[in-house]
Amino acid sequence: MTTPAGQARSDAPLAAPILQRASLWMARLWADDASERDRAACAAWRAEHPDHERAWQCLQGIDGKLGSVPGELARQVLTRPQEPASPRRRTLMRMLGFGVVAAGAMRLASETPLWQQTLADASTGRGEVREMQLADGTRVVLGPETALDLRFGADERRLLLLRGEIMVTTGHERGSAYRPFRVAVAQGCVEALGTRFSVRAGDDEARVAVHEGMVQVSPDRCEGDPVLLGAGQGMRFTARTTGPVLPVAATDDAWTRGILLAENMSLQVLLAELGRYRQGLLRCDPAIAGLHVSGVFSLRDTDRALANLAAAMPIEVIYRTPYWVTVRAR
Missing domain, CATH: 2.60.120.1440 (Jelly Rolls)
Structure with a gap:
């Protein structure tokens, strides 16, 4: 399904810098000294790209769920910017501003591999x-x-x-x-x-x-x-x-059966693929990265695959630990 030009997909991941910028804009507009120029600059930034507006709306939604600030008090503060800033209001504004920045940081964290997996x-x-x-x-x-x-x-x-x-x-x-x-x-x-x-x-x-x-x-x-x-x-x-x-x-679907089929594949690419199927770090010495390999290798037993490589090529596999392995010239 195509997307009309200029319209952002609602399910596409938002870039981390965009979310961070939206968080900073929101915190700035909640500050006591926010000016009309600040509001105009924020509106211009939101209009620059659909993802900017989507990030803004996302944080607005998170803001609505913040439970650390009483809703009625927050509403009064945000709808009466013309009033002198009392100590209580300044404290609340800081709480709201920090809350949104923290919410933005949580959204940023959700883009990382660990949070995505979780x-x-x-x-x-x-x-x-x-x-x-x-x-x-x-x-x-x-x-x-x-x-x-x-x-x-x-x-x-x-x-x-x-x-x-x-x-x-x-x-x-x-x-x-x-x-x-x-x-x-x-x-x-x-x-x-x-x-x-x-x-x-x-x-x-x-x-x-x-x-x-x-x-x-x-x-x-x-x-x-x-x-x-x-x-x-x-x-x-x-x-x-x-x-x-x-x-x-x-044979490109062989990985679903636990097999890697290599046909004139560079050693660097092959080791990168094997590395996805084992824990720890699997390094390739740049001096041998350009060697080419053909064969059938197990993705369920990558140590056996490495042993087969060493038996067929002028390379050696060095295990510093089971999770730190280097392949280099013999």
């Missing part, structure tokens, strides 16, 4: 793969360090992929009205058209691969038409651009 409807830790079945029969496999929220309503079925990677096999609707099935990431939306597909969320771009059926990819701020991908096709995309449509190997 607060998400479904999540996995490092090295963990989990399969779940949704109420409509859809099967979802969560890769390591994945956080996912579920938004099933009367009009659509939506997954919010906050971080990580998922493999989705969509179920069939049982109700009389069909609800579209969509996966939302920070960069845009992927709509399933009866299919099996994977989505991987990154900081700057997302990646989608289709194994059965079709999907429609709609970046948030791209002026072009949505892109249709069929079985065996994949693509990377950002909020503003779509990359070229590339072939997807049938």
